[in-house]
Amino acid sequence: MNRRSFLHQTAATAAAALAAGPALHAAPAAEAKASGIIDCNISIGHWPFRYYRGQESSEILTQCRLLREKGLTRGWAGSIEGIFYRDVTQANDILHERCTEYGREHGGARLLLPAFTINPTLPSWENDFSQCVSVALTTERVIRLHPNYHGYTLDDPLFLKLLEAATEAGFLVQVVVQMEDERTQHPLMQVKPVNLKPLPAILKKVPNARVMVLNANRAMSMTALQDCPVWLDFAMLEGVAGIEALLKDWPLEKLVFGSHAPLFYWESAKLKLQESELSEKQLAAITHDNAARCLQS
Amino acid sequence: MRIWDLHCHLSGVPGLTPEERMSQLLRYADRMGIERLCVYMGMKWSQDPAADDLVKQNDEVLRAISKHPDRTFGFVYVSPKHVDTSLAELERCVAKGPMVGVKLWVAERCNVPEIDPIIQRAAELKAVIFQHTWYKTMGNYAGESTPAEFAELAKRFPNVPLICGHSGGTWEIGIPTIRDCPNVSVDLAGSDPTAGMTEMAVRELGTNRVIYGSDSGGRSFASQLAKVHGANITDESKQAIFCDNLRNMMLPILTAKGIKA
Numbered sequence: 330m331n332r333r334s335f336l337h338q339t340a341a342t343a344a345a346a347l348a349a350g351p352a353l354h355a356a357p358a359a360e361a362k363a364s365g366i367i368d369c370n371i372s373i374g375h376w377p378f379r380y381y382r383g384q385e386s387s388e389i390l391t392q393c394r395l396l397r398e399k400g401l402t403r404g405w406a407g408s409i410e411g412i413f414y415r416d417v418t419q420a421n422d423i424l425h426e427r428c429t430e431y432g433r434e435h436g437g438a439r440l441l442l443p444a445f446t447i448n449p450t451l452p453s454w455e456n457d458f459s460q461c462v463s464v465a466l467t468t469e470r471v472i473r474l475h476p477n478y479h480g481y482t483l484d485d486p487l488f489l490k491l492l493e494a495a496t497e498a499g500f501l502v503q504v505v506v507q508m509e510d511e512r513t514q515h516p517l518m519q520v521k522p523v524n525l526k527p528l529p530a531i532l533k534k535v536p537n538a539r540v541m542v543l544n545a546n547r548a549m550s551m552t553a554l555q556d557c558p559v560w561l562d563f564a565m566l567e568g569v570a571g572i573e574a575l576l577k578d579w580p581l582e583k584l585v586f587g588s589h590a591p592l593f594y595w596e597s598a599k600l601k602l603q604e605s606e607l608s609e610k611q612l613a614a615i616t617h618d619n620a621a622r623c624l625q626s
Numbered sequence: 627m628r629i630w631d632l633h634c635h636l637s638g639v640p641g642l643t644p645e646e647r648m649s650q651l652l653r654y655a656d657r658m659g660i661e662r663l664c665v666y667m668g669m670k671w672s673q674d675p676a677a678d679d680l681v682k683q684n685d686e687v688l689r690a691i692s693k694h695p696d697r698t699f700g701f702v703y704v705s706p707k708h709v710d711t712s713l714a715e716l717e718r719c720v721a722k723g724p725m726v727g728v729k730l731w732v733a734e735r736c737n738v739p740e741i742d743p744i745i746q747r748a749a750e751l752k753a754v755i756f757q758h759t760w761y762k763t764m765g766n767y768a769g770e771s772t773p774a775e776f777a778e779l780a781k782r783f784p785n786v787p788l789i790c791g792h793s794g795g796t797w798e799i800g801i802p803t804i805r806d807c808p809n810v811s812v813d814l815a816g817s818d819p820t821a822g823m824t825e826m827a828v829r830e831l832g833t834n835r836v837i838y839g840s841d842s843g844g845r846s847f848a849s850q851l852a853k854v855h856g857a858n859i860t861d862e863s864k865q866a867i868f869c870d871n872l873r874n875m876m877l878p879i880l881t882a883k884g885i886k887a
Binding site for chain 1: 638639650651654657658760762763764795796797798817818819820821822842843844845846847848849851852853855856857858
């Protein structure tokens with residue numbers, strides 16, 4: 330079986346399981362055995378304000394096995410420590426080690442792809458970035474940015490410089506809009522969502538950049554990202570049949586599966602696929618093909 | 627599993643009429659295996675509705691549920707700012723009408739004494755009583771109740787079952803705030819599907835005081851169902867939260883109205 334036919338088969342399996350939907354009183358889709366999901370938005374590490382199953386090193390492998398059983402074939406993992414540490418390279422080293430550890434456990438099956446953190450406000454961010462270049466596979470290069478936690482905006486020249494460097498080195502750049510609803514944030518750490526409005530203009534300056542926006546809600550994507558060539562996940566997309574509604578205004582090829590697990594219940598993202606009426610082609614694109622393609626492009 | 631949704635609205639749902647929106651909401655609910663929906667408030671909301679607006683919004687809910695009496699339950703929208711109208715609406719919509727519950731939102735804080743006659747009459751009718759609550763880090767609306775204020779109300783009516791909406795939003799504070807009010811259950815609806823929420827509610831309150839709701843159409847059914855489907859609790863607990871706890875709370879009024887459930 331070649332790779333393309335494998336992708337089609339796994340996506341079709343996912344589509345069949347999800348498109349069928351439950352009859353009344355049916356078993357929950359969360360237990361359905363779909364396969365072929367690339368989750369572009371998971372995290373590893375300790376969130377300072379809440380315990381999550383899977384945050385301890387000893388728990389990660391167990392959590393990964395559980396997610397595999399639920400249909401995950403690949404997770405792009407960011408570092409929670411990367412949000413808070415000033416020594417970003419140390420956070421990235423920990424992330425890389427954890428992702429590699431899971432690979433060793435599974436005979437090289439690389440379930441977790443590290444999405445390295447870069448904070449361009451730090452004095453040695455270029456060195457941090459060089460470290461990422463040295464360890465990332467040339468075909469799978471992802472960095473994850475947290476402008477709001479790191480104190481810069483998307484129209485800051487530092488962001489432009491980082492975007493140029495990342496694009497030159499072949500990295501996909503993930504921009505995380507928010508980690509948590511402002512209303513429930515700890516009072517000692519109130520962080521507003523990233524303002525996405527400068528992004529279209531910045532991307533015109535770096536036309537080859539590949540940017541993926543994580544944790545945007547519908548209002549953010551509709552007001553700031555119309556006709557902006559970025560990929561989008563739906564971890565924080567709300568509203569009934571949200572994906573179905575989003576696809577009336579958003580290109581299918583630019584939408585990817587993102588769960589924001591383990592901070593969110595992983596089932597939230599998976600069940601959203603069931604709540605919307607999606608064709609097999611749409612399901613395959615969202616759950617797998619778009620993410621695979623944006624890494625390769 | 628049987629799933630009843632405690633917390634649905636007509637707002638945020640496609641459709642030009644209450645009937646169209648209800649049909650659409652049920653179409654999505656069917657995809658998710660949800661059997662029954664509790665619905666409250668009309669197509670256009672006001673945080674501080676005038677008395678005639680309460681009536682108008684309740685009319686819309688009556689229209690919405692009329693075509694689906696086997697799938698939908700209506701809750702009457704009332705306000706302690708309009709006690710006379712609220713009591714009249716309780717008579718019209720619950721005592722003499724098909725509705726089975728009461729919704730209180732953000733016009734006035736729920737610890738004010740003006741609310742007492744509304745709670746008293748709702749309790750006499752065995753209506754399910756739902757009060758929105760939040761703890762917002764950046765501050766609540768002027769009339770928006772906190773779980774602490776809700777606990778004050780609950781202690782004035784210790785024999786009346788009450789539901790603390792949204793578990794207080796910031797649930798790590800909301801849940802323990804009402805822990806010592808055994809007549810209070812929490813609603814899981816209307817916040818992000820943050821992992822750990824349901825486990826904490828079950829740990830602190832016991833399974834029987836936790837109720838699934840979505841806050842659809844503004845929220846996704848999926849994200850809210852995930853709080854139960856994805857929780858590290860037993861299947862028995864999930865069934866209780868998804869349906870049994872709410873059903874048990876509703877059975878007295880459903881039986882009185884001759885509604886099979």
